[in-house]
Amino acid sequence: MSAAEQSASKLKNESAIPAKTGSKKESKLQLQLKVPKGTKDWADKDMVIREGIFHSLSKLFKRHGGVTIDTPVFELREILAGKYGEDSKLIYDLKDQGGELCSLRYDLTVPFARFVAMNNIQNIKRYHIAKVYRRDQPAMTKGRMREFYQCDFDIAGSYDKMVPDAEILALLTEGLTGLGIKDFKIKINHRKILDGIFKVCGVKDEDVRKISSAVDKLDKSPWDIVRKEIVEEKGQSDETADKIGEFVKLNGSLTEVLETLKLKSELTSNELASQGLEDMEILLTYLQAFEVDNYVSFDLSLARGLDYYTGLIYEAVTAQSAPPKDAEALKQKKKSDDEDASAYVGVGSIAAGGRYDNLVNMFATATGKKSVSIPCVGVSFGVERIFSLIKARESKLSKEIKPFATQVFIMAFGGGPDWKGYLPERMKIAKKLWDNEIESEYVYKAKANPRKQFEASEKSGAKVAVILGKEEYQEGKLRVKRLGPEFANDDGELIEIDHVVEKVQEKLAEANEAGFDDITRLLRNL
Amino acid sequence: MSAAEQSASKLKNESAIPAKTGSKKESKLQLQLKVPKGTKDWADKDMVIREGIFHSLSKLFKRHGGVTIDTPVFELREILAGKYGEDSKLIYDLKDQGGELCSLRYDLTVPFARFVAMNNIQNIKRYHIAKVYRRDQPAMTKGRMREFYQCDFDIAGSYDKMVPDAEILALLTEGLTGLGIKDFKIKINHRKILDGIFKVCGVKDEDVRKISSAVDKLDKSPWDIVRKEIVEEKGQSDETADKIGEFVKLNGSLTEVLETLKLKSELTSNELASQGLEDMEILLTYLQAFEVDNYVSFDLSLARGLDYYTGLIYEAVTAQSAPPKDAEALKQKKKSDDEDASAYVGVGSIAAGGRYDNLVNMFATATGKKSVSIPCVGVSFGVERIFSLIKARESKLSKEIKPFATQVFIMAFGGGPDWKGYLPERMKIAKKLWDNEIESEYVYKAKANPRKQFEASEKSGAKVAVILGKEEYQEGKLRVKRLGPEFANDDGELIEIDHVVEKVQEKLAEANEAGFDDITRLLRNL
Known part of the structure; x- marks a missing residue:
């Protein structure tokens, strides 16, 4: 933790204390953050x-x-x-x-x-x-x-x-x-x-x-x-x-x-x-x-x-x-x-x-x-x-279902002083996939490190990654690979950018053949 | 119109008159049959x-x-x-x-x-x-x-x-x-x-x-x-x-x-x-x-x-x-x-x-x-x-969409003094089709005449008919045929009762290839 971070963290903790005290004192005047009796949020x-x-x-x-x-x-x-x-x-x-x-x-x-x-x-x-x-x-x-x-x-x-x-x-x-x-x-x-x-x-x-x-x-x-x-x-x-x-x-x-x-x-x-x-x-x-x-x-x-x-x-x-x-x-x-x-x-x-x-x-x-x-x-x-x-x-x-429909996660890897993070480039790929009705996400950061991107892709439940490597992308190429523990050592396939939709569809078809996708079928087969 | 029907019809008309008069007189006391202002029923x-x-x-x-x-x-x-x-x-x-x-x-x-x-x-x-x-x-x-x-x-x-x-x-x-x-x-x-x-x-x-x-x-x-x-x-x-x-x-x-x-x-x-x-x-x-x-x-x-x-x-x-x-x-x-x-x-x-x-x-x-x-x-x-x-x-x-999902209409044709209308038999076929997730209907009458059954099938928008002929059914057979004006002279195929699900699926696949089924696609292609 840097000094600045430590200081920020300390500030947060400090500000938490008066707020908590306040919440006890003023509990009758305060807004109650709840739903009406007998109702609930579904999520x-x-x-x-x-x-x-x-x-x-x-x-x-x-x-x-x-x-x-x-x-x-x-x-x-x-x-x-x-x-x-x-x-x-x-x-x-x-x-x-x-x-x-x-x-x-x-x-x-x-x-x-x-x-x-x-x-x-x-x-x-x-x-x-x-x-x-x-x-x-x-x-x-x-x-x-x-x-x-x-x-x-x-x-x-x-x-x-x-x-x-x-x-x-x-x-x-x-x-x-x-x-x-x-x-x-x-x-x-x-x-x-x-x-x-x-x-x-x-x-x-x-x-x-x-x-x-x-x-x-x-x-x-x-x-x-x-x-x-x-x-x-x-x-x-x-x-x-x-x-x-x-x-x-x-x-x-x-x-x-x-x-x-x-x-x-x-x-x-x-x-x-x-x-x-x-x-x-x-x-x-x-x-x-x-x-x-x-x-x-x-x-x-x-x-x-x-x-x-x-x-x-x-x-x-x-x-x-x-x-x-x-x-x-x-x-x-x-x-x-x-x-x-x-x-x-x-x-x-x-x-x-x-x-x-x-x-x-x-x-x-x-x-x-x-x-x-x-x-x-x-x-x-x-x-x-x-x-x-x-x-x-x-x-x-509960283990087998996920609330996200996300199928594809788009990532960019690079480095060096001229590395800008390929955000508009990731957006372009996302747009292509959306236009073909493929559920796709990417991290909302200009420059995102590989670990953060993999973590986000895991959370989303995406089955396929599209990876924009700094040099590879400049040569008009990107990588499409399956996600999941059994594909940890799989580097995926390096393809022409223009073929991204077809290759993604192909990998998704493979992934979905094995996977659980139909909630109705799941409910029925209990 | 029989005498009994005439009399019934007369009664209906008579009872309508006082009701209508009543509705004017008591309009303030009466229930209003409407939805609240600014709301509507969708159907x-x-x-x-x-x-x-x-x-x-x-x-x-x-x-x-x-x-x-x-x-x-x-x-x-x-x-x-x-x-x-x-x-x-x-x-x-x-x-x-x-x-x-x-x-x-x-x-x-x-x-x-x-x-x-x-x-x-x-x-x-x-x-x-x-x-x-x-x-x-x-x-x-x-x-x-x-x-x-x-x-x-x-x-x-x-x-x-x-x-x-x-x-x-x-x-x-x-x-x-x-x-x-x-x-x-x-x-x-x-x-x-x-x-x-x-x-x-x-x-x-x-x-x-x-x-x-x-x-x-x-x-x-x-x-x-x-x-x-x-x-x-x-x-x-x-x-x-x-x-x-x-x-x-x-x-x-x-x-x-x-x-x-x-x-x-x-x-x-x-x-x-x-x-x-x-x-x-x-x-x-x-x-x-x-x-x-x-x-x-x-x-x-x-x-x-x-x-x-x-x-x-x-x-x-x-x-x-x-x-x-x-x-x-x-x-x-x-x-x-x-x-x-x-x-x-x-x-x-x-x-x-x-x-x-x-x-x-x-x-x-x-x-x-x-x-x-x-x-x-x-x-x-x-x-x-x-x-x-x-x-x-x-x-x-408006012309191309219909509110019903019905795909199949099950009918029975017969006659003579021993003709009972094959209602339980139609129900059995319907159950088979429902169990295979096929949208199916039949007329809710013990004995229904052919014209009424065809009218109902037309209203439902069904694409395929399953027809139980009196003699054919006794021999373990029924007829599966496409519906629609272009199939008016098509008698369909006579098949074993046991094969009804497969034959219906086959005919539906034919029918749906040509037809408009995806409302989203329809909205998009306007």
Whole structure:
């Protein structure tokens, strides 16, 4: 270290001290350098994995004939009103700064239905990958955020019964397996069967929705607790509760549970339930044609919270997304720290959806248009949760991916009193490569020493170096060589400057044959 | 029409009438089926073009070594405070619903600087394609929206002078030409030269920023009007105003204007201006190396509104993005309708940026960290404006692109009393094709007639049909044929069911050889 450097370093350290003291004293007045609660910055390798997930899902959606749309991140407040039941309190509102009252979207389904109604669309298969907003208690480690991405695919239009529903379940399976997730099952149920069951068990029409949301808790609470809620809080008789208990404990393969239910004559004689059972029978045939029936479990305790579902409902869960057996104990132990405790609960469903046949019509009629019938069915993939699973499962991933696309690093070597560093010359080569769509970088210094240039090239992940030697370049030549430890002793090839693009392309083709480049393939092969 | 159909149709018409009447009566109570002011839904072919622009720009950014990050759509309100000068009034705030006060981001630059400061990053080349929000007066047709996309590339870190700046200008040129935009120029200027000029002309330090923003209006107003503002509103002497006028009228090639300025000894003796001139001299060498100097015009009237710029500034404009000569007249004529009038003004700059060397440090010091030096330079592409240009220029584009990726349509033909429509069979074939990543559709009907199936395949844009003939399929065979008018009389090839994937791939390869598939290539070749 030179004297000047030492002095500079000392100065830096000194200036650090008062700043630190200051930061304690004025902490309340100072700006907080953070992102809002429940949000995060995405960067580096995490960003690459997430983009890989988006890429894989959008290819999936396109493969099934989907077109994409993009709606505004905020909607008129009244568009969202009355669509989410109890969860409406989680909606973010924009401040009234004059003009219209708006809120951030809570999901992509309601804006989609608004779009379909507004444009009088009769049928569409649309996908939409975008952020949604919920003022929920965040639990970052299990992937529950206030700002998060949803990847939705929905089919709107009048078609033969259960045909789009079956395709959505096939697509859901294809989507998850395509991301290397294999140990999942799809719980399915039917709102009409569920409503039929409640009726048959003696629940009054006006109580159906609230009993339904009590039953929905069965994935987190044992029957005893749910039963207590049904009797004590929701005012049902013991007999009704026990009858409900008999039904909602049922689950198994679609074939088995269908057989069981068809034997219950009180259920089959209920109009709603009978329609639902017929739907499930048709669905079975199609799921068998798609060979996805083995992923499906008919689970009568699945109820789904949202108001707008009218038919088939489903949720994909993995072994990791279910809460572990000792979740309660861990929660108790950790209860001083909300966020950490929730890390021990599963990530919840990783994809979910259902049929909602009246939502588009709600918009049409609420705005004075005539009544329309635009039945819809769709699925939403929870990217943050899928990301958490992939990330937790495979640390190998992190080693093999890099956030840079850089393929080529351009360097110049020389010396002596007349050595200027060949910066404009490196720029010229970079321009040639960029113009041929080759990802290229060089060090942003007029004169850079060889070690610094090699370090930078290593950091960038470049596979090929273009080297401008002082004398060689004056003779119209440069060197193209492979990078990486196995090429440390390889001097590369000395070529005419004019041939740089072809030679680089050739070396890159060699390098990429061996290498890992397709993040989608990587995710899939986990 | 059957009697039942007639009756149904009559009912529909009847129910339409009261609904329509109702809509007039209750218009104030009713829900409005619209998106918030200044926002829009993107769909169909527009969406394809926009995705093509994103694809082209993200490839560009990656080519230059960029990594991408994603920051939350809202930031703590205090992070945005004091960064945008007068424009701060255009920031959207979130409602105070308890907890932190947040605002929607106004640009991607301030969140980027916050990210760099928060993570103590020493250097990064990052790109970010995302929406930003401004409560401005919208002018949809010229691409000015309240919610719009920015595509930003920024280089942060200490490097040799003007090296990153030159690369940003090379990247800007490459980005626009890569999108088929050729008739543009990049106006450049330097904040230090501008500030030096104002000093030399007799402007006091505290008046510099307001004189700068008056000068910035020269792209929309003639000198007379700006001069009047400088003298009457901004309180400068006639002599000062005239001296400023001499300078800011200068524009031309970088070489020419540099020569002119270097002869003005009062300017070169000003410390700030002299630093700026030295920068421009170095820049010239690098722009020549990149062969982009011919796109650049040194324009001393360019000032840029934002507070945070400290060095080189630039704005790309096209012939179409400048206001037409009769803009004022058209504005007068149309003044009853704000939105339409603004359609006659140019779209403004299509990309812009500059150097901002103190922004990261502002965050560091404001939060009690020690002072850092993280100089930054960047550019932002205005996608909506670029989109408007491309869309207005080329109607041919609309004919050649389709929003669907569908390649194959699966159909079944048959008849007779035992004909069931082969729906599960079509599903099986679809599944095979999807599993091989081939985009495939079929009609969602158990029994569909040939005409309906051909119509649907035509709408989807599929290039190949897989046809399940009733008897042929029973013999283990199906037909694969090309679609399109020139193949109307082609019966296709009858093959074993097991060979469907290979045969489809073969026919698709034939079809795609001729066809237009790469939207980027299409945009570029306009």
